[in-house]
Amino acid sequence: MKKISFKNISIKNFLSVGSAPVVVDFKPGLHVITGINKDKDDRRNGVGKSTIADAIYFAVFGETLRDLKKDFIINNINKKTCEVVLEAEVSGYNKVDKIQIIRTIDPSKCYIFVNGDDKTRDSISNTNEYIMTLFQCTPEIFQNCVIMTLNNTVPFMAKKKHEKRKFIEDIFNLTVFSNMNTDVKNDISEQKKSFDVLSAKYDEASKMLTNLQKQAENFKLERVAKQKKYETRRNNNTKELVVLNEKLDSSIELDVSKVEKDIKTLEAKSGKIDNDIKVVRDTISSLKTQIDIKEKTYKLIGTDKDNCPTCLRALGDKDKSHIKEEKQKIKTEVTEFNKQIKESQDKEEEYADLELKIVKGIDVLKNKIQEYRIQVKGLENTKERITQLNKWQKELEVDLKELEVSNNQFDGLIVEQEDKIKNLSEEIESIKKDLRKLEAVKFVMSEEGVKSYIVKKILQIFNTKLAYYLKKMDANCICVFNEYFEENILDDKGKECSYFNFSGAERKNIDLACLFTFMDIRRLQGDVSFNFSIYDELFDSSLDEKGVELVINILKERVEKYKECAMVISHRKESIKAATGEIIFLEKNNGITRKVDYVEYHRE
Numbered sequence: 001m002k003k004i005s006f007k008n009i010s011i012k013n014f015l016s017v018g019s020a021p022v023v024v025d026f027k028p029g030l031h032v033i034t035g036i037n038k039d040k041d042d043r044r045n046g047v048g049k050s051t052i053a054d055a056i057y058f059a060v061f062g063e064t065l066r067d068l069k070k071d072f073i074i075n076n077i078n079k080k081t082c083e084v085v086l087e088a089e090v091s092g093y094n095k096v097d098k099i100q101i102i103r104t105i106d107p108s109k110c111y112i113f114v115n116g117d118d119k120t121r122d123s124i125s126n127t128n129e130y131i132m133t134l135f136q137c138t139p140e141i142f143q144n145c146v147i148m149t150l151n152n153t154v155p156f157m158a159k160k161k162h163e164k165r166k167f168i169e170d171i172f173n174l175t176v177f178s179n180m181n182t183d184v185k186n187d188i189s190e191q192k193k194s195f196d197v198l199s200a201k202y203d204e205a206s207k208m209l210t211n212l213q214k215q216a217e218n219f220k221l222e223r224v225a226k227q228k229k230y231e232t233r234r235n236n237n238t239k240e241l242v243v244l245n246e247k248l249d250s251s252i253e254l255d256v257s258k259v260e261k262d263i264k265t266l267e268a269k270s271g272k273i274d275n276d277i278k279v280v281r282d283t284i285s286s287l288k289t290q291i292d293i294k295e296k297t298y299k300l301i302g303t304d305k306d307n308c309p310t311c312l313r314a315l316g317d318k319d320k321s322h323i324k325e326e327k328q329k330i331k332t333e334v335t336e337f338n339k340q341i342k343e344s345q346d347k348e349e350e351y352a353d354l355e356l357k358i359v360k361g362i363d364v365l366k367n368k369i370q371e372y373r374i375q376v377k378g379l380e381n382t383k384e385r386i387t388q389l390n391k392w393q394k395e396l397e398v399d400l401k402e403l404e405v406s407n408n409q410f411d412g413l414i415v416e417q418e419d420k421i422k423n424l425s426e427e428i429e430s431i432k433k434d435l436r437k438l439e440a441v442k443f444v445m446s447e448e449g450v451k452s453y454i455v456k457k458i459l460q461i462f463n464t465k466l467a468y469y470l471k472k473m474d475a476n477c478i479c480v481f482n483e484y485f486e487e488n489i490l491d492d493k494g495k496e497c498s499y500f501n502f503s504g505a506e507r508k509n510i511d512l513a514c515l516f517t518f519m520d521i522r523r524l525q526g527d528v529s530f531n532f533s534i535y536d537e538l539f540d541s542s543l544d545e546k547g548v549e550l551v552i553n554i555l556k557e558r559v560e561k562y563k564e565c566a567m568v569i570s571h572r573k574e575s576i577k578a579a580t581g582e583i584i585f586l587e588k589n590n591g592i593t594r595k596v597d598y599v600e601y602h603r604e
Contacts, residue, residue, distance in 0.1 A: 014045075
């Protein structure tokens with residue numbers, strides 16, 4: 001157990017205390033803090049007695065019990081630097097550390113020395129945290145277990161339910177479970193966030209895997225389609241090559257020069273025939289001309305009359321016979337001419353037929369040459385086509401081989417994605433396991449868990465202690481707390497009632513019983529104890545003489561049992577009689593509080 005022993009405190013320019021330091025030693029015994037206010041006709045109020053309690057609280061936590069602003073803490077008369085110095089010892093774990101805390105205002109500073117070494121942190125707030133760590137005490141516990149200002153603070157029983165719970169958890173040192181429960185809840189929240197993030201990643205990765213698988217399947221289908229297309233092209237090309245090669249094999253050679261020579265020969269014959277036809281036609285024309293002449297002559301020869309129409313000479317038989325002969329001769333000539341014409345025409349027809357045959361022969365030869373040239377051109381095209389098809393066949397072979405050996409680029413991505421999903425699944429499963437564990441821990445740390453179990457064990461001691469002090473205070477009630485820190489109060493008639501059903505003095509008895517119980521439980525359960533407690537106006541409250549006597553007996557019992565330094569702030573003269581230790585007498589004059597010797601003061 002850690003023990004906090006306050007040694008002394010020095011107060012200067014703090015509230016009503018002036019430049020002359022007020023020094024208070026914390027020695028075992030029941031001490032009474034009282035005094036007189038010379039500024040108000042020797043009144044005992046407003047002396048500055050509660051200033052000592054405020055100074056102690058200020059030294060430890062950096063603020064006053066009355067939560068005053070710093071500007072109002074400095075003595076408002078001399079307005080000089082405020083300084084409070086608290087010296088203490090922290091013993092435990094087989095060692096004793098000497099602690100000195102120095103707090104000042106204007107400037108605002110806080111220093112802490114441990115065994116003479118400066119342990120001041122980089123800021124006042126961090127130094128405050130360090131002090132609280134050393135003393136293992138919160139302001140709430142300090143106010144209810146060390147410094148008890150009964151008339152200025154809300155009594156425990158008057159606090160709200162959640163405030164009671166928190167305070168008792170602090171007293172029972174169960175805040176560790178609440179903190180652990182909070183930590184567990186935070187861990188659960190963080191794990192759930194991680195779970196949500198990982199689940200989203202898992203869903204995204206699954207969708208990605210599905211897409212990759214579809215793309216891989218499409219890749220395979222496209223490869224098969226390409227393979228079929230390439231093979232179809234290759235087969236078609238092969239068939240076409242067979243046909244084209246057959247064309248090459250079936251091609252006919254032609255001696256074009258010989259054919260052209262034959263054409264020239266035929267053209268020469270045709271020319272000769274043309275001349276022959278021209279001669280024949282000229283002959284026919286000449287014969288027709290002669291026939292025309294003969295016919296005209298025939299018409300002019302002879303007459304039916306007896307006299308010559310030209311010479312008018314009488315015509316004799318010889319003349320008529322001569323005319324007849326001449327006419328017959330002309331007829332014969334005309335007939336011969338017509339026969340010659342007929343022969344010439346027949347010859348012309350023969351020539352024409354021959355020429356037609358020659359022309360046709362020429363056309364046949366020319367067509368043969370033309371067809372041959374077309375065939376040659378076709379063969380050239382065929383060869384080019386064969387060359388192109390062979391080139392394409394090679395390219396198709398390369399493409400088909402590439403298709404056979406080509407890797408599906410999505411296969412690797414699918415493997416990576418499957419590994420990613422597997423890792424995510426393992427992480428999610430790990431988080432699920434952690435969440436199940438955390439949920440179990442959460443239950444253990446909850447009100448229904450181990451805390452309830454521990455509280456049930458501690459409550460027996462707590463309720464026993466509370467009953468003990470209620471009896472010591474001669475209270476007319478009993479009070480029992482359950483594991484959920486809910487109180488059940490029964491009056492002297494056994495009826496259940498509320499804390500506020502009692503009178504002020506009766507409530508004060510309950511408050512004091514709770515305070516003493518808390519101090520004992522803190523000592524037993526909290527792993528830390530203080531050698532010091534201070535009670536502000538304990539005897540000046542609503543307690544009657546009997547109540548005051550009972551409280552004094554309890555305080556004396558605690559001082560004797562625990563060797564405590566118990567200080568009671570009071571303005572009643574009779575309170576001095578209760579002191580077993582020092583009487584700390586304060587005097588206020590001209591607004592300044594100073595400590596004076598009680599004996600010397602009464603001698604004056």
